[in-house]
Amino acid sequence: MYLTAEEENVLDGEQGETLRKAMEILVALGDIYGADGLIPVKSAQIAGVSYKTIGDAGLEWISDLEGTVKVPSILNPAGMDMLRWKEMGIEPEFAEKQLEIIAAYEKLGISSKCTCTPYYLEGFSATCGDHLAWSESSAVSYANSVIGARTNREGGPSALSAALVGKTANYGYHLDENRVPTVSVVVDHELSGSDYGALGYIAGKEIGNRVPMFHLASTPTSDELKGLGAAMAASGAVALYHVEGVTPEAKQVRFDKPDETITIQRSQLDEVYETIIGSEDDLECDIVAVGCPHCSPEELNKIADLLEGKKIEKELWVCTSREVAQRYPDVVKRIEESGSKVLCDTCMVVSPATEGHNCMMVNSGKALAYVPGMCKVPAKIGSLETCIKRAGGDN
Ligand SMILES: C[C@@](O)(CCOP(=O)(O)O)CC(=O)O
Numbered sequence: 001m002y003l004t005a006e007e008e009n010v011l012d013g014e015q016g017e018t019l020r021k022a023m024e025i026l027v028a029l030g031d032i033y034g035a036d037g038l039i040p041v042k043s044a045q046i047a048g049v050s051y052k053t054i055g056d057a058g059l060e061w062i063s064d065l066e067g068t069v070k071v072p073s074i075l076n077p078a079g080m081d082m083l084r085w086k087e088m089g090i091e092p093e094f095a096e097k098q099l100e101i102i103a104a105y106e107k108l109g110i111s112s113k114c115t116c117t118p119y120y121l122e123g124f125s126a127t128c129g130d131h132l133a134w135s136e137s138s139a140v141s142y143a144n145s146v147i148g149a150r151t152n153r154e155g156g157p158s159a160l161s162a163a164l165v166g167k168t169a170n171y172g173y174h175l176d177e178n179r180v181p182t183v184s185v186v187v188d189h190e191l192s193g194s195d196y197g198a199l200g201y202i203a204g205k206e207i208g209n210r211v212p213m214f215h216l217a218s219t220p221t222s223d224e225l226k227g228l229g230a231a232m233a234a235s236g237a238v239a240l241y242h243v244e245g246v247t248p249e250a251k252q253v254r255f256d257k258p259d260e261t262i263t264i265q266r267s268q269l270d271e272v273y274e275t276i277i278g279s280e281d282d283l284e285c286d287i288v289a290v291g292c293p294h295c296s297p298e299e300l301n302k303i304a305d306l307l308e309g310k311k312i313e314k315e316l317w318v319c320t321s322r323e324v325a326q327r328y329p330d331v332v333k334r335i336e337e338s339g340s341k342v343l344c345d346t347c348m349v350v351s352p353a354t355e356g357h358n359c360m361m362v363n364s365g366k367a368l369a370y371v372p373g374m375c376k377v378p379a380k381i382g383s384l385e386t387c388i389k390r391a392g393g394d395n
């Protein structure tokens with residue numbers, strides 16, 4: 001891979017050990033994937049934040065780094081709401097470690113507004129054609145597919161390296177040739193809301209890491225696209241998809257028709273809705289969690305409307321970013337008046353607080369795919385309306 005004299009200099013350690021390590025990671029990836037060189041990135045989003053997922057080894061690695069990031073950089077959700085961790089039942093030992101992780105990242109100049117939806121935040125918006133180094137898989141999918149920006153699914157360390165260097169290796173989804181659809185997916189019945197998550201849950205398994213072109217009977221909103229992409233990145237490894245007539249590149253580029261077509265039937269979606277993932281038993285869900293990926297302002301509004309004048313009986317988590325929650329205090333208040341909790345900085349998957357529950361009801365195909373494995377809690381998907389009913393919010 002070609003490096004400029006300045007980049008060679010960094011690789012030789014002339015600018016310190018942290019930048020040398022970061023450059024070494026970028027060059028190693030570039031060499032493996034045949035990159036021709038490095039390209040500047042507009043921002044970085046760094047996963048590997050929850051103490052639950054990175055543990056002491058991760059904390060040690062981050063703590064050893066020095067210097068300041070060169071581009072706006074932001075963290076993925078952590079294991080707890082930074083302000084309400086006690087109420088979540090988080091142990092003080094865990095909280096202490098989590099705060100140390102956050103402080104170590106902050107020392108490098110990284111924003112500790114922990115979220116998987118950085119695109120809603122001031123300073124992290126992206127536009128079509130921007131090069132990014134993001135790592136949370138739903139954020140990667142949204143950036144590539146819905147925004148038309150360009151990012152690979154970076155690992156935590158490679159996103160952090162890109163943040164420190166301000167560049168990433170030019171391979172994969174940064175290149176036109178890898179953004180071409182290689183499989184068609186046809187859905188000829190109308191979909192809405194959580195149907196897109198259920199569709200993504202099924203489609204991801206069949207698509208693997210290919211690039212699908214969807215032909216849909218209904219026009220998804222950006223929140224519905226967010227749910228579709230998140231689920232496909234979880235049940236499969238889809239980092240970029242197109243929707244005919246909807247997503248930016250599908251509208252701009254004349255792609256050839258892929259050789260293979262997958263058709264997804266309504267009955268397949270119905271089956272997902274009927275199944276409890278992770279258990280053979282007909283369990284009663286004792287926690288309901290929405291906001292995977294983190295809620296948009298529109299989603300928070302919809303939840304507030306559905307909960308209006310109701311009191312819930314079960315634990316109901318609404319996950320979003322602190323910045324979005326702070327922007328709409330009245331909406332948050334309307335939601336919390338029902339007894340549900342609007343939790344920030346964290347989510348149902350990366351927090352240890354959901355472990356030990358009987359069964360979790362979700363409206364997300366991604367949470368459905370991850371909760372059983374990562375929290376050891378069986379999960380069931382339902383529409384947002386059903387989720388709220390199950391939380392007892394039909395009184
Ligand atoms: C499950 C996920 O959304 C969050 C957990 O990742 P991490 O702990 O931030 O590395 C990561 C992903 O899908 O990219």
Ligand code: SF4
Binds near residue numbers: 136348350
């Ligand atoms: S809310 Fe969902 S998409 Fe966001 S970090 Fe958690 S698991 Fe990932």
